[in-house]
Amino acid sequence: MGALHYFFLLYILAYLVGYQIVWAHRYVLSAVPKGSLRVSLQAPSQRTPSGLLPYCDTYNGNATSLKRYPCTYYDQNFVLLPSNIGDNSMFITTRITESNQDLMPNCSIEEYNCSYVTLSNHTTYIPDIEDFTVLLDHFMFTVQPDYQALGRQLSGKIVGSDGKEIPLSPGEVVGVKDEYDILKVSTILKAAGVKSLDEPAYNDTDSKRYQGLVLVLLVNYTNMHTFSLSKLEYFFSAIVIDGAFFKFEQTIYSKSIEERVVWNRHGIRLVIIPTGNYGAFDFQTVLVTFVSGLGLVSVSTAVVEVIALWVIPQKKRFRKEKITETSLKPD
Template identity: 30%
Template sequence: MGCASLRKYVSYSTIKMAVIEDVVLGTVHYLCMLGVAAYIVLSLLGYSSYVKDDAPIGSVRLQMHPPTVIGKHGHGCNPDVFGCNFNFTSPDTLGYCTQSGAAGKGATRPLQCALWDDNEVVQPVIEGSPFYMATRVTESNETLLCDDPKSGACAHTYGIACNASFTYKPDCTVPAQRSFFVADVESFTLLVDHSVRAPKIPSIHASAFQMHGKLTSCTGTDIIPASTTEGQDVFTLGELLSTIQMKDGRCGVSLDDASTVTGSKNSIRYDGAILVLNIEYTNIKPWSGVQPDITYEYKLDVLHGTKSKVEQQIFKQYPQQRVIRDQHGLKLVVIQTGRLGIFDVQTLLVQLTTTLTLFAAATTLVDLLALYVLPHRAAYRDAKVEEVLVRSKRRVVLANPLKWRPPSSRPDDGPSVRAGSLSLPGHGAGTGAYADDDV
């Protein structure tokens, strides 16, 4: 391998500054720089990308109470405390109760109504997510018919009894079953007690007492919830339903609206539904950065096309007699999401490195336009790229020196070059002449 070939493979490339007076290149360059600068401002200040963030996790405790008499302190009492009285709306005034004399069919068909407390409405009692609230119940009295496998095949283990008793009759025409609505369930209050933490950032954690939040309504307004002395938020079920945005554009849901299940002719109160309560946490505010307190936002949605029910077994005389409660209602699923974070120097350095890369990419884009796209690309390439050949210790050769002459200039005119800049008189009016000579 000769010396010339060796020089080719071990050559060194460095950066050369060339100022090109071209309106197109200058405009593209400054537009790219402006775009990168705008992205940096939005990313660093608007989105706070310098923050080390984490997706929150947490726990939720849900509790329901029936409507109670308002005391001197301005809110209801605790029904688990002696002397606290319920304050139900009379079924005689509720249009979905037959006690009111209302009539209808399909989604507006009334049923007999019963007054239930929270221990009956909420089944199973788990105080977590998912949380179930009954709106319609079908009770069946059942009697044990067969539990001995030695007696042969059992057509039924339990059979539905007859005439509101626990006596089974194969030819019964009036089964011991009844269906009814739970009266005034919209007036029940729901207590939400929740806590949150960032699993990758141990210093970020808070309980309900340490946070404050709001309920977002489909009307565009924010509802500040009532709260207990320990910071738990309290809503009525009717208040929560009024904030839901429906698929057809309606704002708010009534339990007497048509069921969201395709093909059903019943109401939501009759079929039940699945509700999703999203709690979004954050301690990062756009344009302000990390905040000292965590805030949250509630948003409630309904899963269209769904119904919900649970079954409860109550033994009257074990194991011979039992009552089966088929309970349709609202199943509430809670999802905790959001963004929690702290200022982090390492994250900031990564963002600054990305910023420098974007500026370099913008410059590279303009260089590509100058060297390979625009009409005077040959002149721009000669001005930007020079090849220096080292022949010996005493001899250095420029392989491609620029000698540019405008077409209209005299032959002895030299190139228009000033202080390291290349000026192109007659740019766009024609092409120039080039000469590559050794010096």
């Protein structure tokens, strides 16, 4: 029974040191980081001729099943739909359907039955969206424990859905000290498992380029990957929300309120969320971990005692050795 008791003690020690301390980091006070960032979009310096792009109507390559539309080389100022400051998101337009509308003839906007009539529709793609670059200037902080850090002071990387690091192409930057992170849209799509914007949208015959999609880019801050809590790093990961599309209708009035153009924008809704796990050494947390270990020692002692006194064939002998009967005789 002594061997069983020592086995339990060794198991508890391995559990405390191997799992609680080494694996689960139960010697630190941890928190999920919060943060914010500044994002901007930049068009590539060199654009691809529309004749080489299979989604443009002037494509001169082999026939494909893609729906083709005219391609218009808008820059980042047209492509990026401004988001609210602090929204941690951006909308990158991939397709615009332009509708020219006039008020009904002999009609006034002050009349209840007056409405706009669509005169014409024109759909266009914005080419080379995959080569547009996203600049991210981010920071993190925690309240308890108290800590804060700038992203450009940390090392980082971007990983795919399999957890493996994605190699960067020329012009991309991630985790370089004193430099902002710069990622191509194609790299973010790859991290989310999207092979091409021309693949079918979720349960739809139209492409992701036509319908749009919602991407969540996670900025994972952590210092829990090594025993050096002073080494804070981050990595980008991305997920695509299946079945979620995004569109925005932008109304442009020209000379008067009687005439207007409605831009029905579809594209990539990119939502950036800071997350992760930051921890700092905390004596109270260590104390709680070891006190719970002492509780396990008491439980193991009680289990061994029950086995020795009530289960094994030699239980009577163990009871005799454990329990000593005494009698008190008067002098």
